[in-house]
Amino acid sequence: KILVTGSLGQIGTELVTKMRGIYGSDNVIATDIRDNGSTVVKEGPFEILDVTDASKMHELAKKYKVDTIVHLAALLSATAEKNPLLAWNLNMGGLVNALETARELNCQFFTPSSIGAFGPSTPKDQTPQDTIQRPTTMYGVNKVSGELLCDYYFYKFGVDTRGVRFPGLISYVAQPGGGTTDYAVEIYYEAIKSGRYTSYIGEGTKMDMMYMPDALNAIIQLMEADSAKLVHRNAFNITAMSFAPEEIAAEIKKHIPQFEMSYNVDPARQAIADSWPNSIDPTAAKEEWGFKADYDLGKMTVDMLDKLKAKLK
């Protein structure tokens, strides 16, 4: 039985549905702080859970006899930078509650880190798996602390914790909330809706990205990997592509020639993006659990535009 927090978020919405298809609906308990009446709520067990409520989390985990916890509930980078103390309390408070529940009930554990766990002093191109991590955002501080805390729970208490450093994730089912890479999702919606997009991230700002199907496969593949083969645990660099705004705009124009891109840089989110790597090296994930991405920018763009045309018509 798998308990998922943040089930109504960008990752959770699709991961719950995919896991229910693989492991059986009754074996995936979706939780979130609100009920949005979506299929995630209707198609299997759903519970309201505020991850800062330790006793409620423990009560639900015991009620459903869970053996796996997937902890996704968090504030993303741009929101966290606007509310740093709220971000610390929710991101770290929620994480420690989830880890304690996993320790007490002997659960396998997954939570994502991010390319946001790196900072300006980190090597920016092909960022290594093991390198300096001094992020300059609250989100990054949360992610580095989270990686260290998850490794600690593995070494100290034997909790089977695993994680990946996600790049920006692009999807058409549920929108991201409050991220820096959200422009790469918004641009596809606007290409269909209005035929033009004004990017808040400036030209030339390269960031790692990944299409959601590859992200979901990575979570399941890592969780099912042979633990004896894992040299690293929290958290693996993974990526599918790296591009700047003008590159995704050019790819969209191949399909929508009249698409127009313009720029109105948001200093706050540009500063976050500038502190992150240009590209990271996913070799460890490939070697230790066979990670590979199927979607590059071209293939993702075809699928995103097809799916959004159907969704938005």
Ligand code: VAH
């Ligand atoms: C964010 N989408 O923008 C998240 C992610 C690497 C980006 O961490 O904050």
